[in-house]
Amino acid sequence: MRIVGGRLRGKKLADVGTGDAAAHLRPTTDRVRESLFNLLTNGRNGDLVRGARVLDLFAGTGALGLEALSRGAIHATFVDSGTAARALLRENIALCSAQGITKVFRTDVADLGPPKESVDLVFLDPPYGQRLGEAALETLQRTGWLAPGATIVWEENAPPLVPAPFTLLDQRQYGGTTISLLKNDG
Template sequence: MRIIGGENRGLTLASVGKGDPGAHLRPTTDRVRESIFNMLLGGRYGDPVTGARVLDLFAGTGALGLEALSRGAASAVFIDSGRPAQKLLRENIAKTGRQDQSACLSVDIRRLPPAPAPAELIFLDPPYGAGLGPSALAAAQAGGWIALGALILCEEAEVVTPPGGLTLLDTRRYGDTVLTVLRAEG
């Protein structure tokens, strides 16, 4: 697993290999991450990355948020309650040298504390089939984590049904991964 583009392009990240089912760690493959960022920066959504505050929910290794930082995001908050994930997050943030732009929270995503500032770009990659996506999005909305107009990318085994206030923009399938793109509306 490596950073695909930007300042940290080619940097190899600490990895869990094929994943850690016990810890619900299933890293986004390089191919899917590259497709995500090609879609994000392909013009359809403007440039939602440069200067953005990023929220990486169910962050795991942090690869999505770190990719965004490498490509010009201003800051990222990584949230994952698992111990293995927290260890990998800290290691990967250090490898990329992004400590000053990053914060890690080890909390249950359904019980988020109030946000220090809302994020304009949100990645959501819950354990597949657990049904945690909509409740995590609702908690993020309630805690002020999602900015008006924010772009949200949900990685799941199926299309994520958006809670109120979020509009479905697109869905794409990559093998067993379905990417759902949402926008926060007023």
């Protein structure tokens, strides 16, 4: 696994290895990440990454948030409750020398409190098939994490039902992965 674009292009990230089965680590592949970031930076909605404050939920290795930083995001907040994931995440933040522009929360997404600043771009990559994405969106709305017009990148194994007040901007299928881009209209 590596950073696929931006100022850190080619930077190798920590190996997941055999990992912890209970941690549900399922990093987004380099190919899917590259396609996703091409859509986010060169798509019909303009560059949604440069200058953004990013929230990476169910962060795992942190590859999505770190890729965003490499491509011009100004800050990334990572949320993961798993011990194995947080160890990999901290290692990857150090490998990318991103300690000063990141924050790591060790908590379940459902337990997030209000932020100091809202975010413009959210990566939502929950364990597949457990309906945690819907619950996470509700938490983000309720606690004020989402800036008006924020973009949510939701990765699932099937197209999700998009709840109000979100609008589906785009949806792409990559093998067994569905990427949905949503806009916060709330």
